[in-house]
Amino acid sequence: MKKKINFTEVNPVSQKIRRKIYFEILKIIKKKNFILGDEVKKFEKRFSNLSKTKFGIGCASGTDALTLALMSLDLGKNDEIIVPGLTYISTGLSVLLNNNKLVLTDVDNETGLIDIDKIKKKITKRTKVVIPVNLYGQRVDAKKLRKIIGKKISIVEDSAQSHFAFQGNEKKIRPNKHVDISCYSFYPAKNLGAFGDGGLITVNNEHSYKKLLALRNLGSVKKNKHFLKGLNSRLDTLQAVVLNSKLNSIFDYNSRRRNIANYYDKHLSNIKGIKLTKTNAGSSRHLYVIRVQNRDKLIKYLSKKKISCQIHYPYSLNKLKFISKNIKKVKLEVSERWSKECLSLPIHPNLSSNDKKKIVNSIKEYFKAF
Numbered sequence: 001m002k003k004k005i006n007f008t009e010v011n012p013v014s015q016k017i018r019r020k021i022y023f024e025i026l027k028i029i030k031k032k033n034f035i036l037g038d039e040v041k042k043f044e045k046r047f048s049n050l051s052k053t054k055f056g057i058g059c060a061s062g063t064d065a066l067t068l069a070l071m072s073l074d075l076g077k078n079d080e081i082i083v084p085g086l087t088y089i090s091t092g093l094s095v096l097l098n099n100n101k102l103v104l105t106d107v108d109n110e111t112g113l114i115d116i117d118k119i120k121k122k123i124t125k126r127t128k129v130v131i132p133v134n135l136y137g138q139r140v141d142a143k144k145l146r147k148i149i150g151k152k153i154s155i156v157e158d159s160a161q162s163h164f165a166f167q168g169n170e171k172k173i174r175p176n177k178h179v180d181i182s183c184y185s186f187y188p189a190k191n192l193g194a195f196g197d198g199g200l201i202t203v204n205n206e207h208s209y210k211k212l213l214a215l216r217n218l219g220s221v222k223k224n225k226h227f228l229k230g231l232n233s234r235l236d237t238l239q240a241v242v243l244n245s246k247l248n249s250i251f252d253y254n255s256r257r258r259n260i261a262n263y264y265d266k267h268l269s270n271i272k273g274i275k276l277t278k279t280n281a282g283s284s285r286h287l288y289v290i291r292v293q294n295r296d297k298l299i300k301y302l303s304k305k306k307i308s309c310q311i312h313y314p315y316s317l318n319k320l321k322f323i324s325k326n327i328k329k330v331k332l333e334v335s336e337r338w339s340k341e342c343l344s345l346p347i348h349p350n351l352s353s354n355d356k357k358k359i360v361n362s363i364k365e366y367f368k369a370f
């Protein structure tokens with residue numbers, strides 16, 4: 001029987017780290033400090049240090065990170081938030097959950113990232129926030145974005161797919177003064193994944209930090225003193241244990257992903273039927289996305305060869321019924337086209353040389369590109 005090539009690997013850590021995680025989990029079970037234990041604080045500190053931001057606030061998921069970030073900005077129901085059409089549902093959903101006006105804009109045809117040049121036309125007196133999404137792991141150019149939108153509009157970065165990605169072609173992380181809030185997800189399949197749901201927000205502003213600490217904990221930082229309308233959205237201590245252990249490997253894992261992506265780039269670039277995603281070297285390469293016509297036919301072909309693919313995403317937000325009911329009608333030509341053509345190939349730190357060769361050769365065979 002042919003071995004199946006999985007799309008991703010949810011827990012790619014070594015035996016040694018896995019054993020350490022089990023041991024640490026048992027320690028917490030004995031200690032019983034399940035809610036906001038020391039490990040949460042430790043992880044928040046380490047994560048924010050590594051991402052060159054001042055403060056980290058753990059929470060229950062990436063969706064909650066976005067929602068809490070918007071809650072912290074004290075927005076009104078007529079305030080507008082600009083979001084790209086091509087993204088995971090959570091980016092748009094957070095705006096609706098916070099009862100603000102969702103304004104969708106198109107993405108760039110080469111990168112799939114929010115088209116910064118098109119944002120200007122979407123800005124009104126009521127625009128309060130732009131949420132650039134670091135789609136597939138590639139960071140949006142926040143400096144350029146800031147230049148276009150000015151100083152009064154907040155930038156809330158959706159970094160759910162870009163843990164420790166570098167800006168542009170840089171090779172290390174630098175502080176980014178243009179972004180106000182960054183939101184992360186630790187969904188198990190992410191570059192840094194928990195053993196369940198988890199999320200985190202980073203900020204540089206101390207006032208925002210203190211507010212977010214309360215917002216994620218029912219509006220309180222001290223027992224029985226509630227001063228804000230908050231959520232119950234804490235990062236679980238057990239998940240913080242897992243994340244603390246995995247954090248040591250993240251730079252290595254990101255670089256392994258980059259190597260796989262470079263291999264795909266090199267071997268797929270000459271195939272006529274494929275459009276590659278223009279990606280800079282700093283991307284965390286969470287997903288490797290190509291665009292093809294007749295996507296279903298290729299998926300079927302690869303699936304017969306036991307190669308699993310996925311689609312990110314099969315919708316542009318303006319085409320989802322419950323979203324379109326809540327926004328002004330809008331045509332997003334590029335996002336809509338991407339949603340029909342995009343296809344994500346397997347990528348994870350432990351994808352073997354043989355597997356990536358097999359994937360490339362199968363695609364070449366399909367396109368008769370030998």
Ligand SMILES: Cc1ncc(COP(=O)(O)O)c(C=O)c1O
Nearest residue numbers: 061062063088090160185186187
């Ligand atoms: C771009 C993007 N935003 C937000 C989220 C939401 O994160 P979560 O699943 O942790 O709620 C995800 C991932 O699932 C994502 O990929």
